[in-house]
Amino acid sequence: MEVTVSNPARGTAIINLDIEGPVISRHLYGHFAEHLGHCVYGGFWVGEDSETPNEGGIRLDVVEALRALRIPNLRWPGGCFADEYHWRDGVGPRAERPRMVNTHWGNVEENNHFGTHEFMALCELLGAEPYISGNVGSGTVREMSEWVEYLTRDGDSPMVRLRKANGREEPWRVKYWGIGNETWGCGGNMRAEYSADLARQYATYCRDHGDNTLYRIASGASDDDYAWTETLMKQISCFGCEATPKNFFQGVSVHYYTLSGPWDAKGSATVFDTDDYYRTMASAARIDRVLAGHSRVMDVYDPNRTVGLVLDEWGTWWDVEPGTNPGFLFQQNTLRDALVAGLHFDIFHKHAERLHMANIAQTVNVLQAMLLTDGDTLVRTPTYHVFEMNKDHQDASSRAVHLTGDHLHRTVGDTELRTLSVSASVKDGQLLVSLTNLDADRPAEVAIDLRGGSIGTPTARVLTADRIQDHNTAEAPDTIAPRPFDGVTATDRGIALTVPPHAFLTVRAPIA
Numbered sequence: 432m433e434v435t436v437s438n439p440a441r442g443t444a445i446i447n448l449d450i451e452g453p454v455i456s457r458h459l460y461g462h463f464a465e466h467l468g469h470c471v472y473g474g475f476w477v478g479e480d481s482e483t484p485n486e487g488g489i490r491l492d493v494v495e496a497l498r499a500l501r502i503p504n505l506r507w508p509g510g511c512f513a514d515e516y517h518w519r520d521g522v523g524p525r526a527e528r529p530r531m532v533n534t535h536w537g538n539v540e541e542n543n544h545f546g547t548h549e550f551m552a553l554c555e556l557l558g559a560e561p562y563i564s565g566n567v568g569s570g571t572v573r574e575m576s577e578w579v580e581y582l583t584r585d586g587d588s589p590m591v592r593l594r595k596a597n598g599r600e601e602p603w604r605v606k607y608w609g610i611g612n613e614t615w616g617c618g619g620n621m622r623a624e625y626s627a628d629l630a631r632q633y634a635t636y637c638r639d640h641g642d643n644t645l646y647r648i649a650s651g652a653s654d655d656d657y658a659w660t661e662t663l664m665k666q667i668s669c670f671g672c673e674a675t676p677k678n679f680f681q682g683v684s685v686h687y688y689t690l691s692g693p694w695d696a697k698g699s700a701t702v703f704d705t706d707d708y709y710r711t712m713a714s715a716a717r718i719d720r721v722l723a724g725h726s727r728v729m730d731v732y733d734p735n736r737t738v739g740l741v742l743d744e745w746g747t748w749w750d751v752e753p754g755t756n757p758g759f760l761f762q763q764n765t766l767r768d769a770l771v772a773g774l775h776f777d778i779f780h781k782h783a784e785r786l787h788m789a790n791i792a793q794t795v796n797v798l799q800a801m802l803l804t805d806g807d808t809l810v811r812t813p814t815y816h817v818f819e820m821n822k823d824h825q826d827a828s829s830r831a832v833h834l835t836g837d838h839l840h841r842t843v844g845d846t847e848l849r850t851l852s853v854s855a856s857v858k859d860g861q862l863l864v865s866l867t868n869l870d871a872d873r874p875a876e877v878a879i880d881l882r883g884g885s886i887g888t889p890t891a892r893v894l895t896a897d898r899i900q901d902h903n904t905a906e907a908p909d910t911i912a913p914r915p916f917d918g919v920t921a922t923d924r925g926i927a928l929t930v931p932p933h934a935f936l937t938v939r940a941p942i943a
């Protein structure tokens with residue numbers, strides 16, 4: 432696109448400091464680790480005998496990098512893998528654990544060395560809450576029920592005795608519990624009605640043991656399949672099964688991936704042109720409509736908004752890197768991926784009331800990863816830095832942003848893509864504003880018009896690069912990393928800055 436000084440992109444973002452919006456749950460910054468490629472094996476887990484520094488087999492460099500993001504939760508063991516995973520194969524002495532074939536992901540042998548105890552140890556090291564995805568597709572109600580008992584029950588019972596025999600005396604606390612995954616597809620190819628009935632049945636036997644209270648998440652829709660959500664929501668209430676009516680599940684999931692084209696022509700993670708880039712951004716922006724659509728359906732059946740929408744898989748999906756196993760979903764991660772993440776977070780913040788959780792797919796070495804490992808090396812991706820720069824939105828009070836301006840749109844196919852995205856929150860007396868300029872060529876002059884309060888001196892950081900295709904490698908790990916941004920000024924109305932093209936930027940300021 433031709434850029435001239437006669438058509439500068441200009442925006443005014445009005446933020447009312449004194450009007451509190453919904454709290455942005457920290458769980459919107461959640462993560463996902465599947466037994467897929469090198470996410471678990473090689474990514475999180477190297478085994479106790481590895482030369483790579485580890486604690487009980489868990490890679491310490493990965494833990495250290497993720498702790499800096501304050502990751503709130505980790506979903507495991509799948510994805511599609513969850514519906515062929517049998518938890519009993521993953522407890523007890525490692526050498527004696529049965530093996531299986533991971534039929535979804537590369538047809539490789541799974542040795543079950545990373546199981547329940549290893550996952551819970553990982554969560555403890557990360558300071559993250561576990562989110563366990565139970566097997567509906569090829570499991571049984573009894574198997575899932577016993578897994579909950581094994582993890583969370585205190586006192587004495589068959590599963591408690593088994594846990595203790597395996598070395599863990601105290602029960603763990605587990606809140607987030609997934610009932611199946613993509614039951615419309617890899618999780619059993621079910622119809623919505625059948626899946627909803629199974630969700631009720633499985634949820635019934637996933638008990639709250641002692642004071643451990645589960646948040647049960649029913650396997651939900653893909654993309655804009657609002658009919659699936661409606662079928663689930665119709666089945667959510669358990670009237671008459673208790674003195675007080677309650678819901679069978681506390682959350683329903685949805686999955687949405689960002690692509691630049693059809694599934695059979697996803698394209699390269701690093702070799703793409705500006706048209707591919709804008710198509711990607713239009714696809715990413717569609718998550719707003721998708722979340723709004725599911726929320727509207729949920730409002731009909733749950734007007735008090737007690738049930739959570741859980742976007743437990745999101746992110747970009749490209750062709751695998753040349754020469755890698757097609758079943759391992761290993762992809763590079765460029766500035767384009769980072770801007771997709773920035774845009775998603777602004778949209779998540781807007782939906783903070785209904786959206787209880789979101790989990791990027793996936794944390795290490797798979798799809799839109801935070802970290803890429805190769806042997807002992809570890810690379811932080813551009814997406815990692817967006818999570819880090821945005822981490823203070825976690826548990827903050829959102830502020831609505833009213834954005835107006837000129838030349839802030841671009842036509843992409845049948846979509847009008849807004850090229851500037853902004854969100855804001857307040858926590859501990861600090862204002863945090865995130866801005867993503869999606870325009871590949873043009874800077875955006877932005878006036879942040881603050882009403883109902885005032886601020887002290889603002890500071891800012893920016894994440895950008897010369898090219899939208901730029902990325903980090905072991906040889907050049909900091910090509911894309913946040914840098915201080917000194918082009919931010921306090922004005923009598925608030926803050927003024929010019930966001931560079933293809934950039935993600937955060938501004939923070941103390942509330943005066």
Ligand code: AHR
Nearest residue numbers: 509510511512612613792
């Ligand atoms: O994240 C990769 C896969 O994508 C998951 O296993 C599945 O749930 C989804 O289709």
